[in-house]
């Protein structure tokens with residue numbers, strides 16, 4: 001596995017996972033899931049998204065990938081990042097500044113995320129912290145160069161992983177969701193939450 005990829009297997013117990021899901025659902029009532037679209041091609045992502053925090057990641061055909069302070073559909077500010085999520089950053093990120101973006105990814109059982117690098121942040125020294133909830137998924141990760149050898153790891157509900165150092169620059173994605181592998185969400189599907197620092201502190 002890549003240098004700088006840190007996996008905290010089952011970091012959140014079932015009660016903590018359930019509490020976090022409740023907080024996420026609350027966020028989604030004020031900032032509903034939207035359908036991001038790839039720049040140029042105009043192709044929709046199969047993952048639907050929302051955000052919490054001062055900045056949210058959005059993408060559409062004309063404007064491309066970016067962070068912005070307001071929801072692209074409702075035009076209202078994103079809700080604050082729930083404490084249940086912030087506390088995971090404070091415990092594990094080993095970074096002095098607070099995260100500014102909490103991206104909420106919703107994967108239906110047939111959704112995937114193609115190999116990509118996270119490069120839209122001005123602060124690339126901060127780690128990316130990712131929390132998996134609900135159905136397990138096959139995560140793939142490898143060096144930045146296209147065509148380089150990759151490795152896959154199954155991410156399960158309650159797992160927290162960090163992309164630090166060389167892994168911060170990795171190409172990674174979700175090959176597939178193992179629909180029905182968890183009962184946490186009371187329905188098939190997966191939630192992934194990522195915390196990021198956007199601006200240089």
Ligand SMILES: O=C(O)CCC(=O)C(=O)O
Nearest residue numbers: 105118130173174192194
């Ligand atoms: O869903 C995941 O585990 C990965 C998400 C991801 O790579 C991203 O949001 O940039």
Ligand SMILES: [Fe+2]
Nearest residue numbers: 116117118172
């Ligand atoms: Fe990513």
